[in-house]
Amino acid sequence: MQSLLILITQVIQLYIYVIIASAVLSWLIAFNVVNTQNRFIYTVVDVLYRVTEPVLAPIRRILPDLGGIDISPVVLLLLLFFVQNLIWEVYGSLQTGF
Template sequence: MQSLLFLIDQVIGLYMWCLIIVVAMSWLASFNVINTQNKLVSQIYDFLYRITEPALSPIRKRLPNLGGLDISPVILILILVFIRNLLREYGGGISI
């Protein structure tokens, strides 16, 4: 059981990093710091977008329109941190 909880905790941590990277890449692409025409950059961004968008789109639907500001990744990261803390507290004391 301890191994399963550890694995879930690690997957949640990896997913949070994917969220942070996709947000950073979208900012960098908006300011023309990275070239989205580059095939490698495009593939990495497309992969990260495909794995994060299913979790972000329901949050975006429930949020009010804030203009060009999208806070759905922040909300999702807060939810994931809450779930990780629950796992650590009630899941047998995973020490990470």
């Protein structure tokens, strides 16, 4: 059982890295540091968008409009950290019998 929980938390951790990479890359594109005309950059941006957008879109619909600020990645990161901690808390309580 512990191996499965470790696998789940590692997948969550990898997804956290993907969300952070997506947010940083979107800032670099917004400030014209990275050129999306480059085919490699375009491919990376497209992959990150396809991986993160299905999860971020529902959060964006729930959050109020804050102008040009998108805090949906922050909300998703907080939720993922919560889920990771919850998994280990429940596992720990199952081990101790409480």
